Amino acid sequence: MMPKNVLGIIYSNSYDSSLGALTARRTMGSVPFGGRYRLIDFALSNLVNCGVTKVGVIANSNFHSLMDHVGSGRPWDLSRKVDGLYMLPPFTPGATESGDRIDTLNRIMEFIATSKQEYVLLMDSNVVCNMDLSKLFSFHSGKNADITIAYANGKAPKLEKTMALTLAEDGKVTNVGIDVKTESDINYSTNIILIRKALLERLIGDAESYAYTSFEKDLIQKNISHLNIYGYKVDEWSKTIDSMETYFDANMALLEKACRKNLFRADAPVYTKVRNDMPVIYGITSKCENSLIADGCQIEGTVKNSIIFRGVRVAKGAVVENSILMQDAFVGEDARLNCVIMDKNTVITPKKTLSGDKSYPLFVGKEIVI
Amino acid sequence: MAKKNECIAMLLAGGQGSRLGVLTKNIAKPAVPYGGKYRIIDFPLSNCVNSGIYTVGVLTQYQPLELNDYIGNGGPWDLDRANGGVHILSPYQQIEGTEWYKGTANAIYQNIQFIDRYNPEYVAVLSGDHIYKMDYAKMLQFHKQKDAACTIAMLEVPWEEASRFGLMFVDDDGRITAFEEKPKNPKSNKASMGVYMFTWEKLRKYLIDDEADPDSSNDFGKNVIPAMHEAGERLFAYGFDGYWKDVGTIDSLWEANLDLLNPKANIDLSDNSWKIYGRGAVTAPQYVSDKAVIENSLAAEGCEIEGKVDYSVLFSNVTVEEGAFVDYSIVMPGAVIKKGAVVQYAMVAENAVIEEGAVVGENPEKCENLENWGVSVVGAGVTVGKNAKVKAQSMISEDVKEGETV
Numbered sequence: 001m002m003p004k005n006v007l008g009i010i011y012s013n014s015y016d017s018s019l020g021a022l023t024a025r026r027t028m029g030s031v032p033f034g035g036r037y038r039l040i041d042f043a044l045s046n047l048v049n050c051g052v053t054k055v056g057v058i059a060n061s062n063f064h065s066l067m068d069h070v071g072s073g074r075p076w077d078l079s080r081k082v083d084g085l086y087m088l089p090p091f092t093p094g095a096t097e098s099g100d101r102i103d104t105l106n107r108i109m110e111f112i113a114t115s116k117q118e119y120v121l122l123m124d125s126n127v128v129c130n131m132d133l134s135k136l137f138s139f140h141s142g143k144n145a146d147i148t149i150a151y152a153n154g155k156a157p158k159l160e161k162t163m164a165l166t167l168a169e170d171g172k173v174t175n176v177g178i179d180v181k182t183e184s185d186i187n188y189s190t191n192i193i194l195i196r197k198a199l200l201e202r203l204i205g206d207a208e209s210y211a212y213t214s215f216e217k218d219l220i221q222k223n224i225s226h227l228n229i230y231g232y233k234v235d236e237w238s239k240t241i242d243s244m245e246t247y248f249d250a251n252m253a254l255l256e257k258a259c260r261k262n263l264f265r266a267d268a269p270v271y272t273k274v275r276n277d278m279p280v281i282y283g284i285t286s287k288c289e290n291s292l293i294a295d296g297c298q299i300e301g302t303v304k305n306s307i308i309f310r311g312v313r314v315a316k317g318a319v320v321e322n323s324i325l326m327q328d329a330f331v332g333e334d335a336r337l338n339c340v341i342m343d344k345n346t347v348i349t350p351k352k353t354l355s356g357d358k359s360y361p362l363f364v365g366k367e368i369v370i
Numbered sequence: 371m372a373k374k375n376e377c378i379a380m381l382l383a384g385g386q387g388s389r390l391g392v393l394t395k396n397i398a399k400p401a402v403p404y405g406g407k408y409r410i411i412d413f414p415l416s417n418c419v420n421s422g423i424y425t426v427g428v429l430t431q432y433q434p435l436e437l438n439d440y441i442g443n444g445g446p447w448d449l450d451r452a453n454g455g456v457h458i459l460s461p462y463q464q465i466e467g468t469e470w471y472k473g474t475a476n477a478i479y480q481n482i483q484f485i486d487r488y489n490p491e492y493v494a495v496l497s498g499d500h501i502y503k504m505d506y507a508k509m510l511q512f513h514k515q516k517d518a519a520c521t522i523a524m525l526e527v528p529w530e531e532a533s534r535f536g537l538m539f540v541d542d543d544g545r546i547t548a549f550e551e552k553p554k555n556p557k558s559n560k561a562s563m564g565v566y567m568f569t570w571e572k573l574r575k576y577l578i579d580d581e582a583d584p585d586s587s588n589d590f591g592k593n594v595i596p597a598m599h600e601a602g603e604r605l606f607a608y609g610f611d612g613y614w615k616d617v618g619t620i621d622s623l624w625e626a627n628l629d630l631l632n633p634k635a636n637i638d639l640s641d642n643s644w645k646i647y648g649r650g651a652v653t654a655p656q657y658v659s660d661k662a663v664i665e666n667s668l669a670a671e672g673c674e675i676e677g678k679v680d681y682s683v684l685f686s687n688v689t690v691e692e693g694a695f696v697d698y699s700i701v702m703p704g705a706v707i708k709k710g711a712v713v714q715y716a717m718v719a720e721n722a723v724i725e726e727g728a729v730v731g732e733n734p735e736k737c738e739n740l741e742n743w744g745v746s747v748v749g750a751g752v753t754v755g756k757n758a759k760v761k762a763q764s765m766i767s768e769d770v771k772e773g774e775t776v
Contacts, residue, residue, distance in 0.1 A: 288658040
């Protein structure tokens with residue numbers, strides 16, 4: 001299967017509500033991550049790195065920051081005459097949409113139908129992974145599968161309609177559980193799903209005729225015996241974001257070398273919007289330990305075990321520990337932060353002390369001054 | 371004919387920069403890395419777009435491959451445009467034969483056709499080897515107000531350095547009355563910055579005249595400007611008081627990098643109203659480990675820092691391993707400083723490897739013979755072997771063996 005023959009479809013609003021305040025004014029796809037990225041960068045980069053040339057980004061609500069970030073798709077080389085990036089916002093303003101996969105796919109069926117690609121790859125934007133999708137494509141062809149679902153092994157994410165796959169030895173899906181209640185490791189779907197376009201059109205058509213409402217239950221679970229559905233194990237490091245806690249952990253995981261080596265590779269770069277900040281300036285009084293720091297920062301205080309986004313300033317005497325500071329946040333002199341997530345453009349005035357816990361990081365919302 | 375442009379810029383980027391030695395072995399001077407994530411040419415290019423000049427011809431000649439690649443379609447500077455944009459202008463074959471650019475004026479002369487296509491009123495002639503932030507629009511406004519044929523940007527330099535520059539004498543109105551080229555005993559400290567604004571109709575005529583003169587060395591400073599002056603054209607000096615540095619030598623390039631760490635040096639790259647754009651590496655944020663000590667330094671994305679870094683500039687994807695020490699140095703993209711190695715008062719070019727325990731450069735305070743002291747330079751891709759020593763002022767273009775002193 002040629003990657004050019006695959007149409008990428010990314011849901012930018014996947015499970016927005018699981019991140020609460022962080023997605024109050026943005027989509028899951030535009031949630032900042034890892035010092036300089038937005039979550040959607042991973043899905044977009046994975047697609048273009050394997051050679052996919054046409055990508056539709058579905059946006060249902062709150063998508064201004066997403067549009068601003070993705071733009072014409074230039075950073076991912078998706079600003080093209082033939083194929084390239086397509087934003088797919090709602091058709092009619094004010095139309096109520098459940099955000100369900102079937103509804104959403106139904107809405108963009110014309111876009112899918114008129115694409116010349118024969119296959120469709122559906123992706124969510126809450127999965128952090130640098131994944132070689134070409135392996136998934138050849139797995140799909142090799143198995144002669146109708147549908148291939150990429151899965152990871154571990155504790156199931158606490159997200160609605162999470163699919164747990166039971167697999168035969170050859171990878172064929174023999175059973176699908178939905179919202180399985182268990183604390184042990186399972187094979188859970190990352191919602192990266194490859195399917196032939198004609199089949200997807202038929203399934204969505206059926207769903208409309210029979211008023212199906214659940215993609216997972218009505219289109220996947222019910223079809224296990226009718227269709228060749230396979231599970232493909234994601235080999236690479238991956239993290240599915242399902243709460244503020246996993247968001248915090250996934251960021252902090254980047255402080256481990258093994259994780260960075262897996263996620264940020266020279267042969268498969270993660271692309272993002274360019275900001276043209278200057279390099280990081282470390283002052284005479286700066287102290288920095290075990291931290292990830294992006295361009296444009298000015299560090300004069302102490303930073304430990306933290307993720308610092310572009311343009312952050314940490315003033316003299318300030319101490320930042322176990323925290324995530326997003327774009328252009330400012331920490332005033334002698335302020336102290338521990339286990340805090342500061343959203344964009346937030347300000348901590350001098351001498352303030354803020355503290356959360358690793359299991360419950362304190363969140364400071366966008367543009368708030370404390 | 372293309373849409374009319376009021377002002378276009380011609381950027382002289384063909385210089386070899388021979389005084390930069392191994393740093394310009396395979397690349398033209400304007401492509402030399404500067405300031406942690408830039409190249410020298412980012413400054414004039416960014417100045418152009420920030421000044422509203424969106425048609426720029428870049429004249430290349432020496433080792434243009436990497437420079438052409440870097441500029442590409444001009445996207446990083448917003449110079450990929452339907453009208454204008456950036457154009458690489460290399461010497462080309464003509465019916466009379468092929469000719470290299472003989473001098474700065476000849477380079478523009480050979481591209482008269484290019485300029486005429488845009489039919490501009492004014493042409494800015496810039497050079498690709500200076501670090502400065504300047505609003506050419508203000509200079510153009512001055513040029514128009516004075517109804518000048520040529521306006522030259524002027525900087526007042528310290529008297530003790532004046533003899534290194536082309537100097538100007540200026541009357542109260544700003545009109546240039548005389549020139550003095552690198553005099554031993556300077557009587558003026560008003561130096562030319564190598565930034566010119568011309569009225570194209572005038573310049574066009576003088577370029578053709580200059581080309582017809584077989585004795586001319588076809589240089590702006592030596593021939594064209596003096597000729598205009600003698601003919602009584604209105605030449606004006608436009609005063610500039612910001613940061614400006616010619617980075618034509620190893621020492622000045624090293625200093626210009628370290629100036630970014632000096633709050634008194636008056637060069638601020640964090641100013642969002644005058645951004646310097648460049649084609650950046652696509653790489654993760656930098657990682658600073660719990661063993662690292664980094665102070666008073668500049669470091670770009672993709673670095674892995676586990677050692678000690680003081681008063682230095684690290685470009686993207688530089689690795690400083692545990693126990694290594696980088697002091698008063700410039701380390702260019704992709705270079706690796708291994709465990710226990712010391713890099714001091716040095717410039718390490720792209721992808722060079724300093725093996726464990728090696729020492730590059732000398733601290734002038736600990737140098738026995740200060741007369742022989744100077745910044746050490748390790749060329750691109752060079753490996754300095756384990757426990758090897760690179761002395762002050764050395765310039766290394768080939769691998770240094772284990773334990774060797776050079």
